Amino acid sequence: MADLLPLTTTVDAREAAASVAVLPVGSFEQHGPHLPLATDTIVACALARAVAAAYPVLLLPPITISCSHEHAAWAGTVSISARTLHAVVTDIAESLRRSGVPKLVLVNGHGGNYVLSNVVQESHGAMALFPAPGEWSRARAAAGIETTSAADMHAGELETSILLHTTPDAVRPGGVDWQAEDRRHLLTTGMAPYTESGVIGSPSLGSASKGAAVLSHLTTAFAAHLAALTA
Numbered sequence: 001m002a003d004l005l006p007l008t009t010t011v012d013a014r015e016a017a018a019s020v021a022v023l024p025v026g027s028f029e030q031h032g033p034h035l036p037l038a039t040d041t042i043v044a045c046a047l048a049r050a051v052a053a054a055y056p057v058l059l060l061p062p063i064t065i066s067c068s069h070e071h072a073a074w075a076g077t078v079s080i081s082a083r084t085l086h087a088v089v090t091d092i093a094e095s096l097r098r099s100g101v102p103k104l105v106l107v108n109g110h111g112g113n114y115v116l117s118n119v120v121q122e123s124h125g126a127m128a129l130f131p132a133p134g135e136w137s138r139a140r141a142a143a144g145i146e147t148t149s150a151a152d153m154h155a156g157e158l159e160t161s162i163l164l165h166t167t168p169d170a171v172r173p174g175g176v177d178w179q180a181e182d183r184r185h186l187l188t189t190g191m192a193p194y195t196e197s198g199v200i201g202s203p204s205l206g207s208a209s210k211g212a213a214v215l216s217h218l219t220t221a222f223a224a225h226l227a228a229l230t231a
Helices: 010-016 039-054 082-098 115-122 135-143 157-166 208-230
Strands: 020-025 103-108 127-130
Touching (some): 020 039, 020 082, 020 208, 039 103, 039 157, 039 208, 082 103, 082 115, 103 115, 103 208, 115 127, 135 157, 157 208
């Protein structure tokens, strides 16, 4: 897990002189019996690390706790408010600007961080949110993921595949498939009425090869975000 933190020195950062930083935003929330609480952080860091290896960007350490209120019924979940996440991200962006890095990409690993879209909108072109809407679905298709984003919402085929690729030792047995596609009151009630285990999706379909293909596709897709930020 040491690779969740970049080992860049100040000399490395000065010589790279990147104008764009990437900030992984994860969470600390239940992911069923088979995936760790830090799953979203692991996913966000794996994607940000792949991006930093392919493009001239400054890799930042992750935000590891975010807006996971819908998972509060399960032990181990920890959340902060949307206000706090907004403030932390904007403070980081301002600090980067003062140090000569004017642009920031938020690499979001948790779907409940709705406020990040507003943070990016309010930046007036100084930030981007990655992956953008639709990019997860295109990455699923490119990787041969069998389930849809709607059916495979949480701790299912996608996330299990990515962790089987990046951190296989963190994946435990016990992830049982569970379907709950009609979740219209989730924002009101949280996830508890829709799943017994915390899983909504099909972890049984996960594979390391699918996880590798998802990350590869998204890394290629990042080029368009970098072009939009630096145009």
